[in-house]
Amino acid sequence: MPQRPDTLESVLLAVELLRRIPRGRKITAAELHRQLKDAGMERTERTIQRQLEMLSRHFEIERDERSKPYGYRWLERAQHLAVPHLTPHESLLLQLAEEHLKHLLPTRLMQSMDGFFAQARRNLGDDSQGHNVRLAREWPRKVRVVATSQPLLPPSIAPGVLEAVSDALYGNRWLELDYQNAAGKRKPVKVMPLGLAQQGPRLYLVCRYEGFGNERSLALHRVRKAQASTLAFERPADFDLQKYDDDGRFGFGEGERVQLTFCIENEAGFHLRETPLSQDQQVRDCGDGWMEVTATVVDSAMLQWWLRGFGESVREVNSKPAQPLRTTTLLNK
Incomplete structure (x- = not known):
């Protein structure tokens, strides 16, 4: 197969580099070399350096020469590469x-x-x-996602934390954190990042501490510093973020499913007829403006907070494990 002319190869390389040079942060020739290699474009790092020198002279690309390796980025007001066919x-x-x-x-x-x-x-x-x-x-x-509870402003996340966490999570690399828990205790920890979840205004990192086999959820706004390690790990085959969520772990549960029964005033519980708690939910009219709801749900602190939120409009709340059948009381009013 005949090789493409050197001129065409140079043009294709220049286009790829222009597409990959970011705004707002700098990227080095070595980083671009790795990206192109992963994309199947084999070029020497020196070739990429020469192209970057040429592009920075002809386009609105800044070359930071204060220290080596040099960093490149598009200027904020630069036109960059347009995508004129976007409808x-x-x-x-x-x-x-x-x-x-x-x-x-x-x-x-x-x-x-x-x-x-x-x-x-x-x-x-x-x-x-x-x-x-x-x-x-x-x-x-004309459209909006509205809150289902009292709106809260998102907590502030320390600079660089989200970037380091997402890089480590994406690359399956260990993560070194300076973490301060809810009690104010601060200590360095090394974790295996497994998932990232947004719950309302907060972001949580699901991870395993080094030397442990169980998962924990760490609030990102409590991470004071984060650094992605160069050491990679094999992602655990037994972990599934969807199952972690389904087990109620973000609601402070342990995955125990219970058959929940409670009575609720018709007016307060009308929405449960339209948006049920579970596929097997059953509703029975109790008369006098009350109805009884039975559903299989994950037992969690969030479930109890939700029930308590109805105040005197909920009574006779009981639950029993789906397996085995053993009755326990969650909340009585």
Whole structure:
């Protein structure tokens, strides 16, 4: 098979580098070399360095020469690589995706998409694009995800923590943390990151401490410092984040499923007829404005908080393990 001309190879390499140079942070030639190698493009690091030197002279790319290795990034106001074929609907989807996925995707992956997100924002902000663009720009003001409880402001996360955590989680690498628990006790820990979950305004890291086989959830806003190690680990085959959630672990449960029975005033419990607690939920009319609800759920502190939230509108709350049948009392009013 004939080889492609050197000129075409150089152009393809330049395009790939322009796509991968981020905004807001710097990237080195060595990092770009690894990315291209992972993508199947075999080039020497010196070739990449020469290309970067040339690109920084002809594009709005900053080269930080204060220390080696040099870092490269697009200037904030640079046009970057445009994506002119984005339709108004595609631009809208990218804008919504950026908002809702910014904490749930690896930080480096989000940063590598900066050019697309910026182009989507420019497309939606261009009044010369006509009626369809204006309609797409209006859409975020027409839809909203609303809170199911008292809204809270998100806690602040120390600079660099989310980036280090997401990098370690993505690369299956050990993570070294300076962690302060809810009681205020602060200590260094080494953990195996297994999952990241957003619960309301808070982010939690599911992990295993070094030397232990059980999982814990650490609040990211309580991490004072985080550093991804160079040491990799084999992700445990017996861990499943979906099952961890289904077992009620984010609700301070231990996975024990119980058959819950309680009486609730019709007005307070009407929503349970439309949004049941479980697939096997049963509702029985008790008369006098009350109904009895029976459902198989995960026993957890969150369940008890939810029940107590109804105050005097809930009574006769009992539960028994699904297996074996042994009756216990959760809450009586």
